[in-house]
Amino acid sequence: MGDQRAKADLYEQFARLGKAMASPRRLELIDLLAQGERSVEDLAGAAGLGVTSCSAHLQVLHNARLVVTRRQGTRIYYSLASDDVARLYGEMREVASRLLAEVEPARRAYLGDDVEVIGREELLRRAAAGEVTVVDVRPAAEYAAGHIPGAISIPIEELAQRLAELPPEIEVAAYCRGPYCVFAHEAVRVLRAAGRGARRLADGMPEWRLAGLPVSAGAPTQAGA
Amino acid sequence: MGDQRAKADLYEQFARLGKAMASPRRLELIDLLAQGERSVEDLAGAAGLGVTSCSAHLQVLHNARLVVTRRQGTRIYYSLASDDVARLYGEMREVASRLLAEVEPARRAYLGDDVEVIGREELLRRAAAGEVTVVDVRPAAEYAAGHIPGAISIPIEELAQRLAELPPEIEVAAYCRGPYCVFAHEAVRVLRAAGRGARRLADGMPEWRLAGLPVSAGAPTQAGA
DNA sequence: ACGATATTCCATAGAATCTTGGATTAGAAC
């Protein structure tokens, strides 16, 4: 009874998941993939990795079945295997922030001083009433892969130049990749510095989607060009 | 903006959790600790590890703040830092079983053929009506650390000799450490072979507790000795 | 204070992981 071999095999399988999530680089890749599918080179650039290294990490994620691939022409697009992955990753961050005292200082060091927050319900309510402009400050490709209905896309690097596109006197709600992404924090700072009312959504697109709230897809409608 | 250093630090913190859960041995330790606190030597024995090796793994878990220690006399008792850990571990197994095709065969190889299952609600209902005897087939120490109210303790190794303690004609519901523990499977097989009606609770004590159901603690009341 | 027990610390050797650069494969465009 109780084959040691079989038992070890079983735990080995579970550990595959843990091993896949045991590297900060891979967690960053998961974070990026939670925004939508991306090619290897693209991911490497976004995560600051060499292409070879990035590919190797993606193989590890693939072997643990956390990601799936789709080939289109000469490039291969990776995406998360299911919502389970994003959910598990989110849970992992939450548990880490509760258990590890070092998370909070690291968060502050990266995100800077806290900025005011707006909740999902309030955002939905006030957006429907036209009392708030919802702005997606992630790169355009991530907006195209999925965004809050009615949100306009202004990547954080362009925000300072495109303030005129935002109706004045109306508060802005900015959102980005998630609770540990700088973009929304930066956006609120830029907007406040320009004298606008602005808050950030407490978390980002993946959490919004996991909460079952509506999501639109498609490139932004280019009003100007 | 976007300190690479600070960003890497943050992901490094999250990865600490993943690293801690990246070893099959450590997952087995978490599994054991989910039943209740245990000493190092005890854990080493239960997990089939050398004491030194076990201690080292516990250090890793401790550095990731997944476990806490309590000293009593000459020995040190480890336990999970919070329910979050058991919950995350459970979520990890669930995701693994959904994503990794290899989990199911490994499960079958270890647990053997499926035996009939009883759900939590049915168990509660029928136990209250006296229609089912609930039996905890884990080691006595784990029963003492927390068990289903009204359950009697018959460790799996003793079950075959202690069949007389179970009222005949009444179905038995056996439970153990969790959905991937052999004990309840074995118990049902032993009982059925003895002509008794028996089913296993779909999952074990940790899941019962996490579901917010009532738990009793304390050593079994020794009727005989 | 001394011996006994439980645990951790330390050093070592072997295995696994990560990163990098160059070679290789697969598809697209011409």
Place this chain on the structure above:
DNA sequence: GTTCTAATCCAAGATTCTATGGAATATCGT
């Protein structure tokens, strides 16, 4: 077919992880 691009494969060195045995530490009982 040739050429170009994207991604993977392969090999090597550096780093980290794991298991084990012996030494050191802490507590208990006497």
